[in-house]
Amino acid sequence: MESYVYSNEIIKNSLKAMNLPKNVRIFDTTLRDGEQTPGVSLTPDEKIAIAEKLSEIGVSAIEAGFPVSSEGERESIKKIASLGLDCEICGLSRAVKKDIDVAIDCDVQSIHTFIATSPLHREYKLKMSKEQIIETLVKSIEYIKEHGITVEFSAEDATRTELEYLKEAYKNAVDAGADRINVPDTVGVMVPNSMKYLISELKKDIKVPISVHCHNDFGLGVSNSIAAVEAGALQVHCTVNGLGERAGNASLEETVMSLDMIYGIDTGIKTEMLTKLSKLVSHYTGIKTQPNKAIVGENSFAHESGIHAHGVLAHALTYEPIDPEIVGNRRRIVLGKHSGAHAIKSKLSEIGVEVGTSVSNEQFSEIVERIKSIGDKGKIVTDADVMAIAEDITKRTLKSQRIVDLEQFAVITGNNVIPTASVALKIKDQVYKKSEIGVGPVDAALKAIQAVVGEHIRLNEYSINAISGGTDAIAEVTVRLENHEKEVIAKATSDDVVRASVEAVIDGINKLME
Ligand SMILES: CC(=O)SCCNC(=O)CCNC(=O)[C@H](O)C(C)(C)COP(=O)(O)OP(=O)(O)OC[C@H]1O[C@@H](n2cnc3c(N)ncnc32)[C@H](O)[C@@H]1OP(=O)(O)O
Numbered sequence: 001m002e003s004y005v006y007s008n009e010i011i012k013n014s015l016k017a018m019n020l021p022k023n024v025r026i027f028d029t030t031l032r033d034g035e036q037t038p039g040v041s042l043t044p045d046e047k048i049a050i051a052e053k054l055s056e057i058g059v060s061a062i063e064a065g066f067p068v069s070s071e072g073e074r075e076s077i078k079k080i081a082s083l084g085l086d087c088e089i090c091g092l093s094r095a096v097k098k099d100i101d102v103a104i105d106c107d108v109q110s111i112h113t114f115i116a117t118s119p120l121h122r123e124y125k126l127k128m129s130k131e132q133i134i135e136t137l138v139k140s141i142e143y144i145k146e147h148g149i150t151v152e153f154s155a156e157d158a159t160r161t162e163l164e165y166l167k168e169a170y171k172n173a174v175d176a177g178a179d180r181i182n183v184p185d186t187v188g189v190m191v192p193n194s195m196k197y198l199i200s201e202l203k204k205d206i207k208v209p210i211s212v213h214c215h216n217d218f219g220l221g222v223s224n225s226i227a228a229v230e231a232g233a234l235q236v237h238c239t240v241n242g243l244g245e246r247a248g249n250a251s252l253e254e255t256v257m258s259l260d261m262i263y264g265i266d267t268g269i270k271t272e273m274l275t276k277l278s279k280l281v282s283h284y285t286g287i288k289t290q291p292n293k294a295i296v297g298e299n300s301f302a303h304e305s306g307i308h309a310h311g312v313l314a315h316a317l318t319y320e321p322i323d324p325e326i327v328g329n330r331r332r333i334v335l336g337k338h339s340g341a342h343a344i345k346s347k348l349s350e351i352g353v354e355v356g357t358s359v360s361n362e363q364f365s366e367i368v369e370r371i372k373s374i375g376d377k378g379k380i381v382t383d384a385d386v387m388a389i390a391e392d393i394t395k396r397t398l399k400s401q402r403i404v405d406l407e408q409f410a411v412i413t414g415n416n417v418i419p420t421a422s423v424a425l426k427i428k429d430q431v432y433k434k435s436e437i438g439v440g441p442v443d444a445a446l447k448a449i450q451a452v453v454g455e456h457i458r459l460n461e462y463s464i465n466a467i468s469g470g471t472d473a474i475a476e477v478t479v480r481l482e483n484h485e486k487e488v489i490a491k492a493t494s495d496d497v498v499r500a501s502v503e504a505v506i507d508g509i510n511k512l513m514e
């Protein structure tokens with residue numbers, strides 16, 4: 001599929017004046033900032049499995065962890081660094097010799113060292129002056145470079161730092177040997193325009209590649225990362241599924257797909273692996289991905305509304321920005337209360353039921369009504385439900401041909417009441433009503449029906465089967481009825497067991513009377 005920047009006039013014109021890069025590096029920090037998600041802790045084996053997938057999908061760098069934090073962390077990072085993966089393996093360190101030494105000991109290819117520069121962090125956390133901070137960062141960078149290791153330097157909380165001081169800190173970092181600088185929006189306070197302004201300002205003085213690390217506290221992590229790229233950033237920090245501290249980081253899948261599909265910028269990512277990667281990370285971290293998560297969510301390419309489903313069936317791009325296969329996701333037409341005839345026809349066709357041949361228009365209307373009534377109760381209509389409903393309606397005597405039809409039924413049951421059922425049946429235009437008691441509501445209802453139609457009809461067998469799981473499952477009731485002439489089998493399905501039972505018996509009675 002062609003990028004929107006080539007095919008969409010508005011996007012093309014809006015991006016024309018920008019000096020966009022051809023490539024952007026994806027620096028994945030799922031195993032470091034992503035693992036800082038409260039409650040997430042990955043074992044060395046899990047970290048290795050994720051790192052292997054990240055390398056396979058094509059990220060430029062993996063921040064494998066924060067070596068000083070624990071023995072297990074060092075073990076994982078060392079192992080990941082030794083795998084010979086096709087990307088840069090990086091370790092995080094404070095601007096502290098001890099941290100740097102353990103990172104070096106892990107044999108990482110690059111060290112991401114950081115120190116906070118904002119007034120809040122200087123005064124309350126580090127208790128250091130501006131000068132002390134610059135002195136510390138310079139010493140740390142020089143020390144790493146003495147070991148011949150690539151350095152990425154971050155001024156933590158950069159976006160709440162005085163601009164002139166921030167520039168001074170970064171200039172000192174570059175002079176000390178930093179190979180690239182990273183701009184962390186540590187608590188996610190930027191908006192795209194301010195991020196663009198900041199990167200443009202830094203670019204005036206900084207001649208090494210600029211990277212960004214955007215948090216998602218206001219839900220702007222991806223937008224701010226992209227704004228940084230528009231202003232000339234060449235690397236973006238991302239995490240799979242947007243994991244990370246608090247509200248997380250810019251999500252890898254959203255950032256990559258925006259850069260790729262909207263801007264036409266190459267990130268080197270094999271996008272068709274994105275959904276699998278998302279599932280793998282969700283599995284190991286135990287953090288479920290919300291269904292409406294862009295790109296990789298279960299609903300990202302799902303359509304329930306009749307109008308949308310109709311459009312998608314005619315041409316998928318009417319209601320999808322990209323083909324789901326591009327990101328390894330799948331399109332789903334979901335049936336429910338908002339469904340229309342086109343979607344239901346298409347679902348029936350998928351299961352081999354063609355309207356006009358295998359089902360009449362009258363039966364199709366009944367199927368639509370039944371699907372909507374399940375949706376109206378707030379329930380999901382599964383494929384198995386549709387199949388059961390279609391089978392039920394096709395096997396059932398047509399409403400217009402029924403001799404006996406159900407007008408109404410009601411049951412009363414509970415722990416201290418005798419189960420009682422009342423039915424109103426229409427037989428040849430006349431309505432007959434009866435009430436009976438039974439051992440349960442189903443038994444009472446069947447007895448009430450028998451009371452209307454007469455003792456000559458016997459129920460020889462009754463069985464019930466749940467079609468879909470859960471307490472709101474669709475139940476299929478099968479009955480075997482007999483009169484003095486013949487025996488018939490009838491089935492009915494409903495999300496209400498008593499109703500399915502009543503409908504099955506009434507259908508059996510119609511069959512006996514044919
Ligand atoms: C924005 C970010 O995401 S930064 C990364 C955050 N990630 C983590 O913290 C996860 C791993 N962390 C850990 O395992 C531990 O916090 C450790 C091992 C790093 C440090 O543990 P401790 O020595 O017990 O210190 P603790 O975490 O309580 O406090 C942090 C210390 O580091 C100092 N510090 C914080 N950042 C920096 C920095 N970039 N450079 C130098 N010192 C720093 C603090 O001032 C404080 O110093 P103090 O102990 O002298 O008061």
Ligand SMILES: CC(C)C(=O)C(=O)O
Nearest residue numbers: 114154156157184186
């Ligand atoms: C270490 C830095 C880059 C960080 O994670 C942050 O500021 O959020």
